[in-house]
Amino acid sequence: MTVVTTTPIPRFEVAARQTAKSRRDVRSEPWLVRWLIIGFAVTFLTVFVVLPLMLVFSEAFAKGIGYYLQTLSDPEALAAIRLTLLTAAISVGLNLVFGVIAAWAIAKFEFRGKTFLVTLIDLPFSVSPVISGLVFVLLFGAQGFFGPWLASHGIQILFAVPAIVLATTFVTFPFVARELIPLMQEQGAQEEEAAISLGASGWQTFWRVTLPNIKWGLLYGVLLCNARAMGEFGAVSVVSGHIRGETNTMPLLVEILYNEYQMVAAFAIASLLAFLALVTLVVKTILESQIKEGRPPSDD
Amino acid sequence: MGLTLMWLSLMILIPLAGLFVKTAELSLDQFIDIITSRRTLHALKISFGLSLAAAVVNLFAGLIIVWALVRYRFPGRRIFDAIVDIPFALPTAVAGIALTSLFAQKGWLGAPLAELGIKVAFTPLGIFLAMIFIGIPFVVRTVQPVLIDLDAELEEAAACLGASRWQTLTRVIIPSLTPAILTGFALAFARAVGEYGSVIFIAGNLPNVSEIAPLLIVIRLSEFRYADATAIAVIMLIVSFLIIFLLNRLQNWAQARALTAG
Numbered sequence: 001m002t003v004v005t006t007t008p009i010p011r012f013e014v015a016a017r018q019t020a021k022s023r024r025d026v027r028s029e030p031w032l033v034r035w036l037i038i039g040f041a042v043t044f045l046t047v048f049v050v051l052p053l054m055l056v057f058s059e060a061f062a063k064g065i066g067y068y069l070q071t072l073s074d075p076e077a078l079a080a081i082r083l084t085l086l087t088a089a090i091s092v093g094l095n096l097v098f099g100v101i102a103a104w105a106i107a108k109f110e111f112r113g114k115t116f117l118v119t120l121i122d123l124p125f126s127v128s129p130v131i132s133g134l135v136f137v138l139l140f141g142a143q144g145f146f147g148p149w150l151a152s153h154g155i156q157i158l159f160a161v162p163a164i165v166l167a168t169t170f171v172t173f174p175f176v177a178r179e180l181i182p183l184m185q186e187q188g189a190q191e192e193e194a195a196i197s198l199g200a201s202g203w204q205t206f207w208r209v210t211l212p213n214i215k216w217g218l219l220y221g222v223l224l225c226n227a228r229a230m231g232e233f234g235a236v237s238v239v240s241g242h243i244r245g246e247t248n249t250m251p252l253l254v255e256i257l258y259n260e261y262q263m264v265a266a267f268a269i270a271s272l273l274a275f276l277a278l279v280t281l282v283v284k285t286i287l288e289s290q291i292k293e294g295r296p297p298s299d300d
Numbered sequence: 301m302g303l304t305l306m307w308l309s310l311m312i313l314i315p316l317a318g319l320f321v322k323t324a325e326l327s328l329d330q331f332i333d334i335i336t337s338r339r340t341l342h343a344l345k346i347s348f349g350l351s352l353a354a355a356v357v358n359l360f361a362g363l364i365i366v367w368a369l370v371r372y373r374f375p376g377r378r379i380f381d382a383i384v385d386i387p388f389a390l391p392t393a394v395a396g397i398a399l400t401s402l403f404a405q406k407g408w409l410g411a412p413l414a415e416l417g418i419k420v421a422f423t424p425l426g427i428f429l430a431m432i433f434i435g436i437p438f439v440v441r442t443v444q445p446v447l448i449d450l451d452a453e454l455e456e457a458a459a460c461l462g463a464s465r466w467q468t469l470t471r472v473i474i475p476s477l478t479p480a481i482l483t484g485f486a487l488a489f490a491r492a493v494g495e496y497g498s499v500i501f502i503a504g505n506l507p508n509v510s511e512i513a514p515l516l517i518v519i520r521l522s523e524f525r526y527a528d529a530t531a532i533a534v535i536m537l538i539v540s541f542l543i544i545f546l547l548n549r550l551q552n553w554a555q556a557r558a559l560t561a562g
Binding site for chain 1: 312
């Protein structure tokens with residue numbers, strides 16, 4: 001399908017550009033207005049986005065690269081990095097599996113309460129991360145619903161790793177499903193139906209037909225889910241208990257070091273997270289072009 | 301199918317229901333006492349008031365940025381287009397300490413502002429700036445695709461019929477963008493209300509001055525006053541949902557109007 005559709009596109013673009021040139025006078029503004037608008041946009045983005053980002057890296061390396069590496073190899077920093085990686089791996093894994101299943105159910109089947117289900121999936125986006133953390137304190141805390149039972153069985157969830165994983169999973173829940181639902185709806189169920197009628201099992205259909213169709217969208221969702229999982233602060237902060245070397249993730253360690261005026265150390269950890277964000281954005285841009293290519297062009 | 305529902309209810313429904321069950325344990329008087337205490341009211345006012353103001357700024361700033369990114373060619377345009385997502389991708393704690401250091405009295409921008417007598421960090425103004433920071437991608441990214449797809453012929457027709465550029469903008473372009481603008485506004489607002497990480501560092505967190513509602517929840521939790529924390533959370537949720545609901549209605553109205561006008 002892609003072979004057929006990609007060839008005429010350059011010609012369209014050339015045509016579009018030519019007409020755009022002749023239209024410019026009607027659809028544009030005087031040069032002064034134009035430069036004011038561009039100037040505003042560039043200044044705004046520089047002040048609010050470029051400068052904070054530059055500051056993170058400049059502060060992190062303020063005492064030289066040797067000191068930077070030394071802060072990062074501190075046992076506390078290493079423990080935080082390890083915990084962040086572990087938490088992200090579990091949460092992303094869970095959300096990957098259930099995101100695919102939820103998107104599959106919503107996109108390929110009709111049932112009652114579907115809109116409700118979609119709203120439910122989006123919910124963690126519209127709730128404050130602090131409130132997301134709070135609900136787990138209410139469930140598992142000493143005065144919580146399951147707290148006494150857990151305590152009598154010697155199970156520690158709150159202020160320990162399980163609560164951090166749960167809170168992270170809750171907050172990152174929507175990413176994978178949200179990305180896949182429109183994609184799967186657009187693709188419809190015909191290809192799967194064809195595979196089944198040709199004798200493929202459900203499992204084979206999923207691996208051979210569905211998964212290849214959604215792979216870029218799936219990667220996109222996983223990428224965003226992972227970025228948020230590693231960077232989540234509010235929800236994790238509420239449930240973690242801040243035990244140094246044990247329940248501190250990287251963002252929590254950033255807060256602690258910053259509040260202790262260990263600026264260079266705080267910004268060193270922060271620079272790792274900022275680097276992760278930059279990598280995420282680059283990969284995201286690449287994936288977006290992949291997704292665009294994989295999709296049939298729209299009618300207009 | 302059943303598995304999806306089970307996972308959803310395990311992960312989302314039960315925790316949220318817990319919130320309301322916990323609140324129901326309070327008597328109405330207790331609940332009203334908590335939410336009308338001076339400190340709570342002030343925190344709610346700060347959170348909702350500044351979020352609203354920041355969302356309004358984002359609405360106009362976002363519109364200008366989208367216009368520059370979509371309609372004009374200038375050096376570095378693609379890079380600026382890509383970095384619009386940074387506030388969304390950067391972990392909030394990192395954004396928080398970066399903004400604080402930037403606007404602190406000895407910071408890159410804080411020092412020149414301090415000479416002008418403007419104090420940003422550790423004041424409500426700092427909270428306001430942090431809220432603008434986190435909201436900007438929402439307006440830009442919701443309006444951008446709509447502006448790209450906007451039919452050039454509409455503008456040309458308006459121009460041919462003798463409309464000035466300003467008339468075309470306010471009568472033709474802005475009405476078609478309104479639904480997307482409102483969506484972006486609502487998203488930016490909702491995010492700012494609940495935001496914690498990027499705000500608490502720059503806020504200064506003085507009770508009754510620069511304390512946001514999410515922080516008050518955290519403080520009450522650390523004091524083991526769970527009922528207080530829950531009551532504030534429930535009020536935040538209810539007010540947010542009401543505002544989002546109203547904005548949805550407004551958006552539907554704008555959409556219907558844009559359709560009949562087009």
